Amino acid sequence: MPTPSRASPYDAPALISTRARASILTPDGEILSLEAQEATSLLATLPAPLLIHGPATIRRLGLTPPGQVVPWFDLLELFLFLFPTRAVVPTPRGMGLALGLTPPEHCEADFLLLLLEKLRQALDSMVTSREVETLRSLLPLLSRAGWAWASFVEDALEAHPSQHRHPYEALRVWRRLPRWEEMAQRPPPGSRPVAPAEARARLTRILGEGAETRPGQADYASAVTQALAPREGAGIPEIVLAEAGTGTGKTLGYIAPASVWAEQNDGPVWVSTYTRHLQRQIEQELRRLYPDDAERREAVVLRKGRENYLCLLNMEDAVNTLASRPSPSPAALIGLSMLARWAEATEDGDLMGGDLPGWFGDIFGGSVLFGMADRRGECIHGACPHYQTCFVEHSIRRARGARLVIANHALVLSQASWSSLARDDVPDEDQLPTRYFFDEGHHLPEAADSAFSLALSGLEAAELRRWLLGAEGSRSRARGLRRRLEDLVATSPVLDAPLEAILGAAHALPAPGWLGRLNGEDNAPQPSVPDLIANPSEQFFQALRAQLEARRIGTQGQDSSECGLHPAGEALREATEPLDTALRRLLNPLQTLVERLKSLLSEPDDALEAAQRLRIEAMIRSLRRRAIARVEGWIAMLDTVLSEEDSPEGSFIDLIRTEYVSGRQGETDIGLHRHWRDPTIPFASVMQGPAHGMLITSATLRDQTPVSGPNAPDPRQVEQSWLAAEMRLGTPHFIKPPFRASLLSPFDYAHQTRALIVTDVPQNDLDALAGAYRLLFLASQGGALGLFTAISRLRAVHQRIAAPLEEAGLPLYAQHVDTMDNATLVDIFRTELHSCLLGTDAMRDGVDVPGQALRLVVFERTPWPRPDILHRERRRALSPDDPRDYDDRLTRMRLRQAFGRLIRKGDDRGVFVILDRRMPSRLLSAFPEGVAVERVSLAEAVRQIGAFLPADPAAMLPGPDM
Incomplete structure (x- = not known):
């Protein structure tokens, strides 16, 4: 040393x-x-x-x-x-x-x-x-x-x-x-509604004296109470769609009635948002409601998936x-x-x-x-020596007694999905709430797509093999199924036969070194002795790649490529049958093992210790989630390949896709992917049972409604915008129609903002694009957020402008360049008076920087939807009569989200710039009423930014005590 x-x-x-x-x-x-x-x-x-x-x-x-x-x-x-x-x-x-x-x-x-x-x-x-x-x-x-x-x-x-x-x-x-120590189960919550007057009173108390008046915030809190009303029948939740313009104060607006309901009914309200960063923002807001640290820790719990916590x-x-x-x-x-x-x-x-x-x-x-969190589902639950000090188990138990649980869409949908499939023999580890508030609700379709999609890829299949067999001689600390069950097998020999069958069948999954063999590397390791016979999964993935290469459209070297599955080629069909057989050979002993574990639970209560019973229940859940459900889904996908069942009206979209493997330059994974054509169908299916009430809220639930008169929107267009929003969010799949509420932003956008379309920056000239960003950022003296639709262009611009900006005293930070998480980058941007930040979608939707720390937003091009297979099929299904209108609606909502980053307080001033002369005028209704969008040259944009923004932005920034 x-x-x-x-x-x-x-x-x-x-x-x-x-x-x-x-x-x-x-x-x-x-x-x-x-x-x-x-x-x-x-x-x-x-x-x-x-x-x-x-x-x-x-x-x-x-x-x-x-x-x-x-x-x-x-x-x-x-x-x-x-x-x-x-x-x-x-x-x-x-x-x-x-x-x-x-x-x-x-x-x-x-x-x-x-x-x-x-x-x-x-x-x-x-x-x-x-x-x-x-x-x-x-x-x-x-x-x-x-x-x-x-x-x-x-x-x-x-x-x-x-x-x-x-x-x-x-x-x-x-x-x-x-x-932690176990506690008695919490009784079911009551169903007492919250009166609008109660919500308003709680909001007034939270805000305190001297708080900034936000028009519409109290009305919003009143509207939210509808989601807390008792439901009228089983499977018929009360649903509220509440669009609250930027600056309404929606977080405290829904926290007020939620906290009243939680106290009156002794039950939790789960508040769900899209990202981890936004979870923390909501948690910080709750300091206004619970200023005492001890009370807040008891009343508020932040929940995430196990893969986020230190194991x-x-x-x-x-x-x-x-x-x-x-x-x-x-x-x-x-x-x-x-x-x-x-x-x-x-x-x-x-x-x-x-x-x-x-x-x-x-x-x-x-x-x-690396490896400090359980990202591979290796948790052994009650068999772990640290079970009673485990951070995850702590959060689960705290959440059972909390009033407000701050979660994310991925966890909520996963939890509801597994609970809908849970059997009475093995209860789920989480007790499902009855009231859900979905903030950033416009992301629910994306979250549902992620939660309910399925992939049979090399990485997924190899990961299942590793979960079953363990590290197989590598230096990894991975624990296989035998190690997780060894003490149970020692006392219950009946488990040994299905366990051996599982471990034998698992050799049909990709063996160590599969990625090198798939990518044709000359020095790729050869399979070990148990895998010397032809591996059906590796042959299947080779056949997938061959079909993709034959049908792909586009050039090599892009981030990913894809093609439709159907009609499946003869070579792919021939490679599918052996894998289908192998997966069924794996599924049968998995199901047998679960049945035999369940039989252990049926023994008299005094035959098993409480910790051992909990451990067996956890193992059954893990086997069902990590292995059985996955293998069953893969078999269903392979059945589709063999049967050629496909139609434009079918429930699923099946496609073949390659993706680059993190940390393995030039190497790609290949997989068969299945997505719901309408992912809100499974969302409604899993939520309508447990949910008694749901709030879906955002600043951008709907496409902006064009104004037909001086100040009055056309009622038909308003109704059409609500119907389109409901279709996208899946509320027609519920029995009771939603209650609608819309609160306008209190900001005077006509005086506080400028919106410019720059017409003389060539689209595909990276030097010109970088030059435009440099001039615009210099004009604003920093405080600028640059948004990109492609990571490659972001990196190219950053490389060209970082040094000249910093020479001018404007530090430049960038997502996908700086090795810090997004939350830290936003914190730096919020704190440093003249810094600039480059980012992609996560920055477009997740940046909350009030004050003049953010005074310029520059979008490099119109944020059209990615023209991939999923978009093509969903556009066909959700807007068959006017596909272009479907594209326009999504694009306008992205523009609204980006514009919403600019003004967060009543005294903010900011400029929004798009460097895309081809942006069509029909998209301009995305901007708030009163904002006149001008098409100008780059030089004119620079002049207007300098004239409109304050000469000394630092004078308007928050001080250290704010």
């Missing part, structure tokens, strides 16, 4: 850099402002610098980090060690705000010394805190790994030798986490693996130590969008987090 450095951060040069310039405070106290190349030369002669976000800083200067273990003093690392769950934007200004400082508009390198001193004061104050022993226990490992801050922290804490007998004991946080068993494996090595990786040791520090402090163990910083993987290496 390396000898830890005793260098002091006070003697290090301080460094803040962009791609163009760097501010350096030299060890002798001189502040230098240098061009990037000069800074690079100077840094080569100086000690390791003091900085924020080392990897990003070094990348901006084009440097390769030295070979030493920790080549810098990164203030983010020290901040995380001291405040592992406190949010901090990874910039000098962001850290200043997190530490209660008022940063200057332009931070120079000497500001880092203020941050260092503030952190040193915090460290000194921890000497008497309860956390000091945790900090001290981690220091020996961090010092051994050569962590730059080790001696600095040791000196401040007067650290003593660790009290732990084993040097790695400090990483074994699972031994120190609180344990303590996986962490134990990682710690034990590291401890077993004679010379463990210093970087891994530092990363695991930091993860342990966070795990002991986190409230919910959420790795993805929770209180673990989004920059963690960039600072400490993505490999530290």
Whole structure:
């Protein structure tokens, strides 16, 4: 192991850099402002610098980090060690705000010394805190790994030798986490309705005195109460479609009646949104309702799928693996130590969008987090030694007693789907709520498409094999079915025969090395002994690829390619029969194993311990979800290939698709994919049973209705827009028609915004496109969001404009370029006064940046729907008389979503620009009434932006206390 450095951060040069310039405070106290190349030369002669976000800083200067273990003093690392769950934007200004400082508009390198001193004061104050022993226990490992801050922290804490007998004991946080205990089942909730007056009163209480008046917010809260009325009959939920224009305040508008209903009926309301980032936004809003942390933790629970949480068993494996090595990786040791520090402090163990910083993987290496969550369905539930400290089990049990559960569409639909298929013999682990509020409701069709689609691909089939057989000799920690069942088999030999049959049949699935063989690599590994005979699944995927190559339209090298399945070629049909037989051979023992596990549950109650009973129930659920349902679906798809059952009016769309495999450059997976032609059919099917009431709300439920008179929309067009929205959202599949509500945005868009279509930027000229972005971003002095319909164009523009923008003092960040999650990028954009951000769909729908931090939105081209097979078939099914109108409606809604990012407060001002001269005038009704859209040259657009936006945007930005 390396000898830890005793260098002091006070003697290090301080460094803040962009791609163009760097501010350096030299060890002798001189502040230098240098061009990037000069800074690079100077840094080569100086000690390791003091900085924020080392990897990003070094990348901006084009440097390769030295070979030493920790080549810098990164203030983010020290901040995380001291405040592992406190949010901090990874910039000098962001850290200043997190530490209660008022940063200057332009931070120079000497500001880092203020941050260092503030952190040193915090460290000194921890000497008497309860956390000091945790900090001290981690220091020996961090010092051994050569962590730059080790001696600095040791000196401040007067650290003593660790009290732990084993040097790695400090990483074994699972031994120190609180344990949950089972509680009595919650009685069913009541059905008392919420009166509109009650909702309005609760909203007034939440807002408090002096709150910004939002016209329509109270009316919206009143309308939402209809979704909380008692339902009239089984399978007939009350449904409310509520369109609330941007600025209405819909989050608190629906939280008010929801919280009243939850308290009066002793039951939860599940609030579902589209992304993890939006879940956190809603959770933050609930601080207004529950300002007390303890009450909020009891009343509000944020739920996600298991794959989002830290798995303590996986962490134990990682710690034990590291401890077993004679010379463990210093970087891994530092990363695991930091993860342990966070795990002991986190409230919910959420790795993805929770209180673990989004920059963690960039600072400490993505490999530290890889495999820490159960993304492969390996959970052994009650057999896990950490079952009663498990973060996921904690959240499930907390949700059972909560008033408000903040979930996402994927989890809600998955939960409802599995519960609709659950048998009485094995109850589902979640108790289904009766009231659902779907925020960002315009995304429900996409979420339903994802939830109810099925793929028989190489990756999916190989993943099932790995789930059944385990790692098969690799260094993976994957646990196979035998290992998960070994103790049950030992006490119940009746399970052994179907288990052996399953493991034997699983060899028909793609064997290790399948991807290389599929892609024709000369050095691809050959199958092991059990797989020497022809593998039916690999032959099937080869046949799929051959049919795709014969029928594809387009050139090689695109992100993915696809073709329709039907009519299936003779070679594909011949390859399908052996795989169909093999899958049936796998399905039968899987079903037998489940039946024999169920028979164990039928034994007298005193024959099984409660934990063992729960563990068997969990295994049955896992077998049904991970294996049986999947194999049954695959067999149904193969039956379609063999029977050639296909018609334009059928329920499903079957297609062949290739997709690039993450981390495997140039290699593609191949699969047979099945989608519902109308995914809202299964959505309605699984929701109409448990749901007594549903709210579907968004700022863009409907296509914008053109105005026929001075201020009065044509009633026929209004009705048509509602009918189209209902068709898209699937409400005609429910028995009772929805209650409709529409609240207009309170903003004066005619005075607060400008909308411009630039007519002289060539469509396919990347240099011209990049030049346009550069000029527009300079005109707005930053605060600009650039939206793209293709990742490749985003990256190309970023490459061309990053340096010139940063030379002008406008930092540029980009989704798919910067190695931080979207939430962190948005936080940086919101915090940095003159920054710019490039993004794709997720940024179009998920950015909430009030104030002048966002004052310009630039769309590179008209966001038409992707012209793929799914779109073709759904357009044919949902709009057979006018397919072009279907395309236009979707495009106008995307434009409305993008425009909605611009104005979030009553005093915001902003400009919306589209760099597409071909955008048709019929789409302009997407913009709010009063917004005059002008077609102008690029030069005129630059002039108007400079004239319309405030000369000093910083004066209108929120301060550190807002």
